[in-house]
Amino acid sequence: MSVTANAHVEGHSDDHGHHHKETFVTKYIFSQDHKMIAKQYLITGLFMGALGILMSILFRMQIAWPGESFGIFEAILGKWAPGGVMDADVYLALVTIHGTLMVFFLLTAGLSGTFSNLLIPLQIGARDMASGFLNMLSFWIFFLACIIMLCSLFVESGPAAAGWTVYPPLSALPMSQPGSGLGMTLWLVSMFFFIVQSLLGSLNYIVTVLNMRTKGMSMTRMPLTVWSFFVTAIIGVVSFPVLLSAALLLIMDRSFGTSFFLSDIFIQGEVLHYQGGSPVLYEHLFWFLGHPEVYIVILPAMGIVSEVLAVNARKPIFGYRAMIASILAIAFLSTIVWGHHMFVSGMNPFLGSVFTFTTLLIAIPSAVKAFNWITTLWKGNIQFNPAMLFSIGMVSTFISGGLTGIILGDSTLDINVHDTYFVVAHFHLVMGISALYGMFAGIYHWFPKMFGRMMNKNLGYVHFWVTAVCSYGVFFPMHFVGMAGVPRRYYENTAFPMFDDLADVQVLMTVFAIVAALVQLVFAFNFIKSMFYGVKATVNPWQATTLEWTTPVEHIHGNWPGAIPQVYRWPYDYSKTHDNGEYIIASQDYVPQNVPLFEGEEELEH
Amino acid sequence: MTALLTIIVLILVGIAIWQMTKIFELSQIGRSNTQIATDTDNKYNGYLMVAFMIFLYGLTIFSFVKYSKTLLPKAASEHGGEYDALMLVSMLVIFFVQIITQFLLHFFAYKYKGKKGKKALFYADNDRLEFIWTIIPVIVLAGLILWGLYAWTNIMDINDDDDPLIIELYAQQFSWTARYAGEDNVLGDANVRMIDIDKANVLGVDNSDPNAMDDIIVKEVHLPVGRKVNFQIRSQDVLHSAYMPHFRAQMNCVPGMITHFSFTPTITTAEMRRDPMVVDKVSNINERRAERAALGEENSDPWEFDYVLLCNKICGKSHYNMQMKIIVETEEEFNEWLASQQRFGDSMAAK
Numbered sequence: 005m006s007v008t009a010n011a012h013v014e015g016h017s018d019d020h021g022h023h024h025k026e027t028f029v030t031k032y033i034f035s036q037d038h039k040m041i042a043k044q045y046l047i048t049g050l051f052m053g054a055l056g057i058l059m060s061i062l063f064r065m066q067i068a069w070p071g072e073s074f075g076i077f078e079a080i081l082g083k084w085a086p087g088g089v090m091d092a093d094v095y096l097a098l099v100t101i102h103g104t105l106m107v108f109f110l111l112t113a114g115l116s117g118t119f120s121n122l123l124i125p126l127q128i129g130a131r132d133m134a135s136g137f138l139n140m141l142s143f144w145i146f147f148l149a150c151i152i153m154l155c156s157l158f159v160e161s162g163p164a165a166a167g168w169t170v171y172p173p174l175s176a177l178p179m180s181q182p183g184s185g186l187g188m189t190l191w192l193v194s195m196f197f198f199i200v201q202s203l204l205g206s207l208n209y210i211v212t213v214l215n216m217r218t219k220g221m222s223m224t225r226m227p228l229t230v231w232s233f234f235v236t237a238i239i240g241v242v243s244f245p246v247l248l249s250a251a252l253l254l255i256m257d258r259s260f261g262t263s264f265f266l267s268d269i270f271i272q273g274e275v276l277h278y279q280g281g282s283p284v285l286y287e288h289l290f291w292f293l294g295h296p297e298v299y300i301v302i303l304p305a306m307g308i309v310s311e312v313l314a315v316n317a318r319k320p321i322f323g324y325r326a327m328i329a330s331i332l333a334i335a336f337l338s339t340i341v342w343g344h345h346m347f348v349s350g351m352n353p354f355l356g357s358v359f360t361f362t363t364l365l366i367a368i369p370s371a372v373k374a375f376n377w378i379t380t381l382w383k384g385n386i387q388f389n390p391a392m393l394f395s396i397g398m399v400s401t402f403i404s405g406g407l408t409g410i411i412l413g414d415s416t417l418d419i420n421v422h423d424t425y426f427v428v429a430h431f432h433l434v435m436g437i438s439a440l441y442g443m444f445a446g447i448y449h450w451f452p453k454m455f456g457r458m459m460n461k462n463l464g465y466v467h468f469w470v471t472a473v474c475s476y477g478v479f480f481p482m483h484f485v486g487m488a489g490v491p492r493r494y495y496e497n498t499a500f501p502m503f504d505d506l507a508d509v510q511v512l513m514t515v516f517a518i519v520a521a522l523v524q525l526v527f528a529f530n531f532i533k534s535m536f537y538g539v540k541a542t543v544n545p546w547q548a549t550t551l552e553w554t555t556p557v558e559h560i561h562g563n564w565p566g567a568i569p570q571v572y573r574w575p576y577d578y579s580k581t582h583d584n585g586e587y588i589i590a591s592q593d594y595v596p597q598n599v600p601l602f603e604g605e606e607e608l609e610h
Numbered sequence: 611m612t613a614l615l616t617i618i619v620l621i622l623v624g625i626a627i628w629q630m631t632k633i634f635e636l637s638q639i640g641r642s643n644t645q646i647a648t649d650t651d652n653k654y655n656g657y658l659m660v661a662f663m664i665f666l667y668g669l670t671i672f673s674f675v676k677y678s679k680t681l682l683p684k685a686a687s688e689h690g691g692e693y694d695a696l697m698l699v700s701m702l703v704i705f706f707v708q709i710i711t712q713f714l715l716h717f718f719a720y721k722y723k724g725k726k727g728k729k730a731l732f733y734a735d736n737d738r739l740e741f742i743w744t745i746i747p748v749i750v751l752a753g754l755i756l757w758g759l760y761a762w763t764n765i766m767d768i769n770d771d772d773d774p775l776i777i778e779l780y781a782q783q784f785s786w787t788a789r790y791a792g793e794d795n796v797l798g799d800a801n802v803r804m805i806d807i808d809k810a811n812v813l814g815v816d817n818s819d820p821n822a823m824d825d826i827i828v829k830e831v832h833l834p835v836g837r838k839v840n841f842q843i844r845s846q847d848v849l850h851s852a853y854m855p856h857f858r859a860q861m862n863c864v865p866g867m868i869t870h871f872s873f874t875p876t877i878t879t880a881e882m883r884r885d886p887m888v889v890d891k892v893s894n895i896n897e898r899r900a901e902r903a904a905l906g907e908e909n910s911d912p913w914e915f916d917y918v919l920l921c922n923k924i925c926g927k928s929h930y931n932m933q934m935k936i937i938v939e940t941e942e943e944f945n946e947w948l949a950s951q952q953r954f955g956d957s958m959a960a961k
Contacts (some may be wrong), residue, residue, distance in 0.1 A: 092927045167924045173865055174848040174925060180783065181926040267866025270802035270814070271783070271847040283849055283864055317722070318730040326740050348851065349862045350869035353766035357759050364751045368744060374711065375743040381718040383731035388655035388723065389647045396659070396719050400666075403711050407704040410751070414758040416765065417697055420682075420858045423851060423922045458645035462634035465651075466627060469658060473665060480669050484677035489855035491922040494930035500920070501913035504895045505680045519623055526627060539645050546646070579730040593730070608734060 026561075034144075036136030037561050041143050042122035043454055046447070048143075048150060049114020050531075054524070056105035061521050063098045066090045068507075068514035070496030084162065092495040096165040097183050099493055101157065103168025104191070106436065108198055109153070111301040113146050115443045116240075119304055120209050120233040122450060126552035127230050129218025129569055131562045134211040142204035149197035156190035164191035167493060169294065172265040172286050176257050179272050189258070192251050199248045206237035206244075213237075218551070220571035224328075225597070227550050227575040228321060231328055232307025235335045239296045239303075242339060247293035250286060257281070287349055291342035298435045299338040302402075303331060305442020306373060309395040312445045313377055315548045316392035317384030318593055320576035323376045330369035337366040347415045348422050356415040363413035367406070374403050385579070385593075389546065390464025391449035397472050398441035404476075405433025408483065423493075426486025429479045437475045444468075447531070452545050456557045457538030463530040470523040477516030481509050549596045550575050569598035573607060649725055656723030663716035667709070679894065683887045686917065686938065687857040688874040689765045694858070696757055703750060768872045774838040777831065779919070780813050781843070781850035781863040784928035786919055789813060790826040792953065798822020802846050802865075814846075815954055823955030826948065831919065831936045834944035835878045843869045853922035854936065856882075862923055875938045882938075883915045891915075 035041060062081070065074060073088035084094035121139065125132055133139045156163045165183025166175035170191065178185040213234045217226070226234075253264040257278075265286040266278035314321040321327060343351065343359030377399045386392065408430040411417045421427065444467075451459045490503050497503040497510070544553035551571070555563050577595040580588050588595050588602060601607055647655075685694050722730075778789040778797055791797045798819040805814040815822045833839055843852050845863035852871070853860045861871040882888055892915050902910035921932035939947070 092930070096924065096927070096929070171849055171924075177848070180848050268802045269847055269865050270805050273807065275803050275805065280866075282866060284867075318724070320732060320734040322733065323735060323740050325735075348860045350864045350867060353762065356766070357762060360758060360762065361755060364755050367751055368747050371747040372740065372744055376740070378711065378714050378718060379733075379739070381715070381722060383733065384718075384722045385724045385728045385730040386652065386656075386719060386722050387647045388652045392647075393655065396715065399715055400712060403715070404708060407708055410704060410754065411697070411700050414696070414700065414754065414762075416693060416758045416761040417700060419765070419860050420693065420855060422860055423853075461645045461647060461651065463631055465655065466631060466634070469662075470627070472662060476666060476669060481673050481677060484673055484680065487682070488677075488680045489682050489853075489920075491853065491920060493924045496930055498909055499931035500918065500933065501895060501899070502891075502915075502918070504898055504913070505891065506677075507898070509677060509680075515619070518620055522620065522624055523627060526631065539643055542644075545644070576734065578732070580732045581729075 034140060036132070036140045037559075038121045038125050038133045038136070038139060039454065039559055039563075041139050042118050044143050045113060045117035045121060045146070046454070048147060049110050049118060050528075052105050052150060052153075053110030053114060054528070056102050056110060057521050057524065059098045059102040059105070061518055062090070063095055063102070064514040064517045066095055067494075067496070068511045070498050090495075093165060093182055094162060095495045096167070096181070096493065097163045097187070100165050100168055100170075100183070101153075101163050104153070104164075104195075107168060107297065107301065108195070109150060111436075111439045111443070112202065112297070113198070115439060115446070116233065116236055116300060116304045117143075117146065117205060118443075119229070119308060119446050119450070120205070120237065122454065123227075123229050123552065124209055124212050124233055125216070126453070126555065126563060127227050127550050127575075128213060128216065128221050129551050129571065130212060130216035131564070131568065133208050134216060135208055138204050138208050142201040142208070145197050145201035145204065149194045149201060152190055152194035152197065156187050156194065159186045159190065161185040161187060163187040169287075169290055170254070171290070172254060172257060172283050173269055176254060176266055177269070177271060177276075178258075189255075192255055192258075195251055196248065199244045199251070202240050202244050206240040209233055209237040210241070218568045218571055221597075224325070225571055225574045227307075228310040228324070228327055228331075229304075229307040232303045232310075232331055235331050236300050236303045239335050239338060240300055243293040243296040243300075246289055250289035250293070253289075254286065284346070284349055284351055287346050288342070288351075291345045292339075295342040295345065296338045298431070299334060301439045302435050302442075303334070305398060305439040305445075306331070308442045308446040308449070309377065309398045310380075311550070312391045312395040312449050313380050313399075314576050314578060315449075315546050316387045316389055316395070317381055318387065318578045319380055319384045320578055320580075321376070322379040322382075323372070324574065324576060326372055327376055330372045333369040334366060337362060337369070341366060341413075344413050344415070344418070347418045353415075360413060360415045364410065367410060367413070370402075370406055374399060374406070387546075389448065390459070390461055390468055391445045391447075391546075393465070393468040393472075394441045394445035394448065397468065398438050398445065400472075401433045401441060401475065402438040404480070405430055405435070405438060409434060420489070421486055423491055424486035425482050425490050425492055428492050429482035429486060432482075433475075433479050437479065444527070449546065450552075451531075451534065451538075452541030452557070453552055453555075455535050455538070456541055456559070457534050457536075458541050458545065459534040459538060460530050463526055467523060467527045467530065470526075471520055474516045474520035474523070478513045478520065481513060485509055485513075547592075547594050549577055549594050551597055554596065554598060571597045572600045573597055647724070652724040656720045659716045659719040659723075663712060666712055666716075670705075679887070679890060682855055683882065683885055683891070685856070685858050686875055686877040686882060687859065688876055689761070690858040690873070690876075692761050692764075696754075696761055699757075700754060703754070765873075768840060768870045770840070772838050774840040774872065775834065776840050776842065778813075779831075779841050779843045779852050779863070781845040781852065781921065781925075781932075783847050783926050784921070784932040786829075786852075786921075786932065786934035787813060788828050788831045788934070789815070789954075790828070790948065790951075791821075792824030792826055794821060794824060796821045797842065798825050798954070800844070805846070810957065817954075817958050823953065825954040826951045827954060827957075828951055829934065831934060832944055832947050833875045833936065833938045834941045835875055835938050837941070838872060838874045840872045841870065843871065848925050849923045850921045850925050850932070851923035853920045854917065855920070856917045860922060878938045878940065879915070879917060880939070882917070888915050 077085035078088040084091045161182040164187045256262040263278040263281040266281045269276040341363045344363045347356045579593045776791040780787040798821040799816040800814050802814045843863045845865045850863040896912045899910045917936035919934045
């Protein structure tokens with residue numbers, strides 16, 4: 005049935021002489037093959053993410069049942085939970101490390117690192133990344149960052165605990181909290197390596213996309229996944245160095261007595277020498293990365309979702325060019341909205357006005373994307389594979405979470421919900437859950453490409469539906485907690501009787517969170533079992549048009565056994581018909597990119 | 611007890627999921643096993659999409675019914691009225707869009723669920739449609755932006771018109787202190803370098819500054835109703851945030867600089883305690899506290915409504931309990947209270 009047009013098997017001899025013998029070490033550990041590096045990123049990222057989720061369960065239990073003694077606290081936290089009651093300092097540490105692990109290690113490295121590595125060469129028709137060595141280096145630097153971050157969890161004085169944004173002076177002064185001692189130093193060193201790996205990876209992705217596209221693969225024939233990875237890499241290169249400078253200056257303030265971020269401080273009975281610095285400066289530097297960072301997290305998810313929606317709706321993505329334009333618009337705007345995190349930081353209120361304006365502008369391309377996704381479903385022939393469910397779920401959470409951005413982006417309205425649970429609910433839905441769904445969609449969809457086997461779909465269905473219900477169960481009521489004025493990062497809310505009537509909501513959210521976390525075990529089981537015992541995948545299980553599905557199931561270095569396929573059309577020729585209503589290729593509702601245009605077939609100007 | 615119950619629930623949920631997957635596994639035997647969605651999968655997941663949409667709407671309604679009464683009462687400041695109006699309009703816009711788009715998303719997913727032999731529509735582009743859904747957000751957002759910016763400019767325009775009361779809010783790990791400017795309504799100079807714990811000069815007020823002599827340092831903020839208050843906000847150690855939710859007011863406290871916020875309280879504490887929503891909330895909470903008291907638990911005395919100042923920027927171990935009471939009262943009551951407080955000059959002389 006499938007005319008996958010492997011018309012290129014003939015040219016077998018060219019650039020094929022470089023297959024040398026691979027040892028275990030070169031194949032699985034210090035591999036320079038982009039597919040193996042992608043898997044390394046994925047598994048490391050998932051491991052860090054699992055830790056992050058576990059931490060969230062611990063502190064959610066503390067919020068729901070404040071001061072209660074739990075055996076699990078004592079078992080995991082040891083001396084930080086004397087008698088099973090969580091200590092207030094370690095609560096803040098858990099919140100901090102949860103944020104760091106989820107945002108950076110899981111959703112930046114685990115998501116973008118995995119799928120950029122896997123898909124860029126495969127989808128643009130390249131044998132590997134521009135520099136396999138740099139690629140290997142970037143993974144191992146990431147691994148080093150992970151190890152340092154994990155080490156910081158075992159430090160005597162505890163890990164960093166100043167919130168994932170590590171605002172000084174709290175993060176700069178060891179006497180302000182125990183976590184700002186060695187734990188914070190390790191946090192900063194770990195982030196230093198993290199930034200380096202991110203830059204190496206990003207530069208590689210950009211060069212690969214620009215230089216190594218196969219014949220016929222013009223920029224406007226690239227799948228939206230590649231577009232989003234490409235633009236994500238550009239944002240990363242623009243903004244991550246600024247975080248590096250913030251981290252360096254903070255290290256200087258901490259260790260060498262400079263005063264970049266500190267001034268006029270009296271703590272624990274003595275005046276410190278710092279003079280003339282400004283914590284607001286740190287906030288600017290941090291959010292200059294920090295805001296683009298949330299788009300670094302969400303853009304790859306958007307790209308994956310666009311691709312998966314089109315494949316499973318058996319329809320072209322609606323408004324391909326508008327989708328590219330909105331990715332570019334979001335990327336540009338994302339670098340000039342950082343001030344909306346700082347409306348009440350003490351910065352000049354006029355700046356606040358400007359940032360309100362740019363922030364609400366970013367709602368426009370986001371709205372276009374949401375509407376285009378919905379229209380892609382319209383009159384489709386939707387195949388509910390697990391990846392498709394997660395993609396639809398992502399559109400749902402992205403809308404729900406994105407809409408409340410209209411409130412937070414408005415400097416006036418931000419005044420009273422700033423730093424409350426309203427913010428927590430907003431960003432968890434719009435970038436946390438949405439990006440996670442994007443990642444799951446990617447894993448279910450490209451698992452056959454990564455491991456040559458299929459994931460179990462029924463376990464996938466259980467995973468999706470329970471997760472979908474629970475994540476709304478956690479984060480929808482949370483908006484109300486925020487609107488009631490409950491600040492985030494409170495160890496317990498019992499110090500304010502006015503929050504007593506919210507105790508039930510907290511319990512409800514925690515129960516949903518625990519169930520959501522448990523159901524991830526189903527995913528973990530499915531992932532590991534399918535890796536070894538899953539049903540063997542066929543070459544193109546989802547009947548997709550893009551180039552990665554023209555490579556053999558068995559991985560080879562260089563991706564295609566013969567010549568690299570040439571591209572003749574855009575990636576979304578699903579259900580395209582001749583004028584007489586017959587499919588372009590008889591009885592096949594898709595036309596792969598490497599199939600030349602047929603006689604009389606029009607290549608639409610999309 | 612709750613913990614035990616929860617753990618039991620969780621274990622049961624775990625077992626349920628395990629059994630469900632078992633059943634799924636067993637039901638697969640004998641069928642073609644490609645792990646690709648079949649028409650049956652499409653059908654059931656299509657139905658589940660509708661069920662999920664109902665769940666989402668249900669959760670929205672449930673949350674509104676159950677949690678609306680926990681929200682903050684009406685704003686107790688002049689600009690707060692405008693804040694609440696803007697919030698209400700934005701919320702209406704959001705819910706309108708949310709209800710429509712979630713419906714379309716899940717309904718399309720259900721309606722166009724896949725079936726063998728069905729043909730999807732090759733529909734790649736429609737400039738007019740895309741123009742429409744670009745321009746509508748542009749117009750709606752332009753309206754919200756203009757209104758928001760107008761309100762923001764007014765709130766943030768901190769000036770000395772209308773004889774404002776000048777108060778300093780001073781943050782430290784983990785408590786608040788307030789300083790009134792006294793009869794001259796000018797705060798004396800202060801810097802952390804002048805802090806002298808032995809002399810109880812905890813705010814570092816310059817005791818050679820004549821403006822400082824009549825300053826009044828207190829641990830509870832009293833405000834006269836109807837008079838504009840200009841807050842000057844300082845921190846001595848780390849970032850804090852002065853959050854007064856009932857007044858729709860918040861500003862960070864930044865060591866090394868003075869930040870500002872200004873509002874005019876419009877409802878006295880006594881009036882607010884009689885507000886129907888507050889009465890309802892207080893009785894709700896006191897019921898719970900009575901239950902706790904019956905069990906002999908701590909922190910269960912009956913609660914009386916008060917305005918509060920909370921810390922809303924992570925500041926360390928006791929961040930969660932950094933608060934100060936705010937009392938809004940009539941001009942006479944306020945003057946009486948103020949007159950009974952000790953002045954900075956006197957407290958220094960006493961040492």
